[in-house]
Amino acid sequence: MIGLRPAFSTMLFLLLLTGGVYPLLTTALGQWWFPWQANGSLIHKDNVIRGSALIGQSFTAAGYFHGRPSATADTPYNPLASGGSNLAASNPELDAQIQARVAALRAANPQASSAVPVDLATASASGWIII
DSSP: OTTHHHHHHHHHHHHHIIIIIHHHHHHHHHHHHOHHHHTTOEEEETTEEEEETTSOOOOOSTTSOOOOOOOOSSSTTOGGGOSOOOOOTTOHHHHHHHHHHHHHHHHHOTTOOSOOOHHHHSOTTOOOOOO
């Protein structure tokens, strides 16, 4: 019975510290020091949120630059499902996806003679390395 009081007190203290004080402190400091980043790096136009500077978007018209490929499989450029493809650098499927993107970029820009930039052919966090 004697060991329960210090154990319970320590548990309660750590619960309050890690479950309340620490999250509130880090949130407050993040809002104070980095308000734009802490709120998702949102882009506003005409008082409407148009997207995030951190998430790619699909550009399909000929007048736009090509955006970085999206790794969200079912719904491309879905900010709720953003992340890497989880395909290993040795996975043939990843290589096939990248080769298809390179072929599409070369077909859309037949006059380009330079190499296709890696960031245009690989999705973020794809793990693919050009050797």
